[in-house]
Amino acid sequence: MKKVGNHNSISRKLFFSLALSLAFSLTSFAQDAAPAAATEVPVATQGGDPIKGKELFNSNCAACHKLDGKATGPALRGIADRRDKQWLYKWIHNSADLIKSGDADAIKVFEENNKVAMTAFPQLSEGDIDNIIAYTSEVKAEAPAPLPGAAAGTTSQEGGLSNNLILGALALVMLMLVVMLFLVSNVLAKVAKANGIEVAPNAPRQSIWKAFVRNQFLVLVASVFLLLASGYFVYGYLMQVGVDQDYAPIQPIHFSHKIHAGDNEINCKYCHSAARVSKNAGIPSLNVCMNCHKNIAEVAEATATPEYSKAFYDEQIQKLYTAVGWDKAAQTYTGKTEPVKWVRIHNLPDFVYFNHSQHVTVAGLECQTCHGPVETYEVQKQFAPLTMGWCIDCHRKTDVKMEGNEYYAKIHAELSKKYGVEKLTAAQMGGLECGKCHY
Amino acid sequence: MKRVYKITLLFGITILVASCHNKKAPNYQYFPNMYESVGYETYSESAAFKNGKEGQLPVDGTINRGFETYDYENSTAGYELAKANLKSPLDSLDRSSDKGKALYDIYCISCHGATGDGKGKLVEREKFLGVPSYKDRVITEGSIFHVETYGLNAMGSHANQLSKHERWLVADYVLKLKSQL
CATH class of the missing domain: 1.20.5 (Single alpha-helices involved in coiled-coils or other helix-helix interfaces)
Structure with missing residues (x-):
């Protein structure tokens, strides 16, 4: 029995310290590795400054060119090994002239890239171009091994394990206590018997239920x-x-509102543009996704969370490409599309009328008023109960935006007088009448 | 012993009932035919159409009511033509309203930035690169409208989010930003 709940056991101590040292050694190793990679001297800088080059590349070239992989234009890593420098100066300053002059290479590049003309950059000096070339000549940095993440994973796992261990030990102690009590009572009874003490049997009492x-x-x-x-x-x-509050179905593509509307601060109405002008808020058509995802074929390392890995998110983007028929390698649409069967979450019954544009554009309500903090939702769910009581409640509380609305000035004034208030609520404007929503 | 058995049973039933509540499935409905539409619901599946979808594309060669066509073609030549010839139909009332800014703050700000310097949130976070500042580009209201309609290079078309009038409002606001840079 002494063994039970021995928190100072040597094996436990050993195990814990091993886990700790493992976790810390991993993080410290990662910290060592990161600066090492950063200070690595780039090969073949060719007299330019790759850091300035990166800045220039990102602001001038990256709209159409990636370092690795084709975009609107060809991939540019190691371009200096493939082309003559003088040729590159001419091409970047004015590619159209070079094509017109009958340069064979120029015509070939033009035709290989679907005959899309490259914007001329006369404002870039030869020094600037040298910097850009230096940047594109950098050897591709090996993706840093996901050590920090792995270390974090092990530590959190250790935490869970030790918690479970403690709980298990506690349960064991409780069980032992119960057994001990039972044993003690047995021993006492035996002692009493041995000493010849008669334990008085319980007097027959009336049971509590009968009483x-x-x-x-x-x-x-x-x-x-x-x-x-x-x-x-x-x-x-x-x-x-019939109330579906918190309903969060599994969608065919795991779309994270947290990443899009939260981290990247994209306006709700960028994608749900119909909410401004129509009854229905609209599920964005896939061309809206492709406005950005034509360029963003995979997520950044930093986007991945312990719950959802980078590979998982990349797979979701791939699902989008399959649905919309986008050939990533050729950067063209194949024409083979398939609809995405999104599962509808918010659905009002057929007997009630609701219009988004009236609430979003006319009333100027924030989307979050009814849909909750969507920018924090990894998985979209229904925030509001969408019951009639909930609608009415808001209509009673919400003041109508009356300023700057000269067209209705007279009726607003009359209603204000009638109710003796300064600010009219939606309910006082007739927002409680049955026929407004049920007809 | 009997009592222990009863308590376990009660506990078990409670857990069973609680676990039945599944957030991934919709709740029960009372008289579902009061909820479910007889007509087609937006985006629903429907056997009435060949491809099984309620949302159909318009018939080829038709336009919806109030739609205005845009006759410059989506090519470098069309872009140059629009840049030189296309003029905004906006009147002074539209130009002085803040509608253009409101739309810009929804549809353009993520990449082009609040001031049009090409430093939007997506550029800052290096999701989207190579967004130029309006200052560095030769643009006219015609060329802005053309690019909004068809997209250019990495930028996609915004014609399905913005009506023709709204695109003109944004084009006007972009020129206003350019003049302030």
Whole structure:
């Protein structure tokens, strides 16, 4: 029994310190590795400054060129090995002239890239171009091994394990205590027997249940209480029938609102543009996704979370490409599309009318008022109950935006006088009339 | 012993009921035919059409009511033509309204930045690179409208999010930003 709950056991200590040292050694190793990679001297800088080059590349070239992989234009890593420098100066300063002059290479490049003319950059000096070439000549940095992430993973796992261990030990202690109590009572009984003490048997008492049944007042109070309580629960159950609050179905493509609207601060109405002008907020058509994802074929390392890996997110983008028929390698649409069967979350019953544009454009409400903090949702869910009580409640509380609306000035003034208020609520404007939503 | 058995049973039933509540499936409905539309719901599946979708593309060669066509073609030549010839139909009232800014702040700000310097949130986070500052490019209202309609290089078309009038409002605001840079 002494062994139970021995928190100072040597093996535990050893195990814990091993885990700790493992975790710390991994992180420290990663910290060592990172600066080493950064200070690595780039090969073949050819007299230019790759850091300035990166800046120039990102602001001038990256719209059409990637270092590795074709975009609108060809991949540019190691371009200096493939082309003559003088040729590159001419091409970048004015590619159209070079093509017109009948340069064979220029015509070939033009035709290889779907005859899309490259913007002329006369403002870039030869020094600037040297810097850009230096940047493109850098050897591709090996992707840093995901050590920090792995280390974090092990530590969190150790945390979970030790928690479980502690809980298990506690449960074991409790069990032992119960057994001990049982044993003690047995021993006591035996001691009493050995000493010849007669343990008086319990006097036959009336059972508590029978006593309860005999007391009519208690029965009455208890049954009233029971009826009220069950009424409360039955009412609660019936009232949530048909209410889909917190409904979060699995979607065919795992779209994270947290990444798009939260981290990248893309406006809700960029994608749900119909909410401004139409009854329905609209599920964005895939061409809206492709406005950005034509360029963003994979997520950054930093986007991955312990729950969802980079590979998982990349797979979701691939699903988009399959659905919209985008050939990543050739940078063209194949024409073979397939619809994405999104699962609808917010769905009002057929007997109620709701118009998004009226709330978004006319009233100027924030999307979050009804849809909740969507920019924090990794998985989209229904925030509001969407019951009539919820609608009415908001109509009663919300002041109507009256300033700058001269067209309705007269009726606003009359209604204000009628209700004796300065600010009219949606309810006072007729927002409670049945026929406004049910017809 | 009997009591222990009863308590376990009650506990088990509670857990069973609680676990039945599944957030991944919609709740029960009372009289579902009051909820579910007889007509087609937006984006629903429908056997009435060959491809099984309620959302159909318009018939080839038709346009919806109020739609205005745009006759410059999506090519370098079309871009140059629009740049030289296309003029905005906006009146002074539209030009002085803040609608253009409101739309710009939804549709352009992520890449082009609040001031049009090409340093939007997506550029800052290195998701999208190579967005030029309006200052560095020769643009006219015609060329801006053309690019909004068809897209250019990495920028996609925004014709399905913005109506023709709205695109003109944005084009006007872009020129205003360019003049302030």
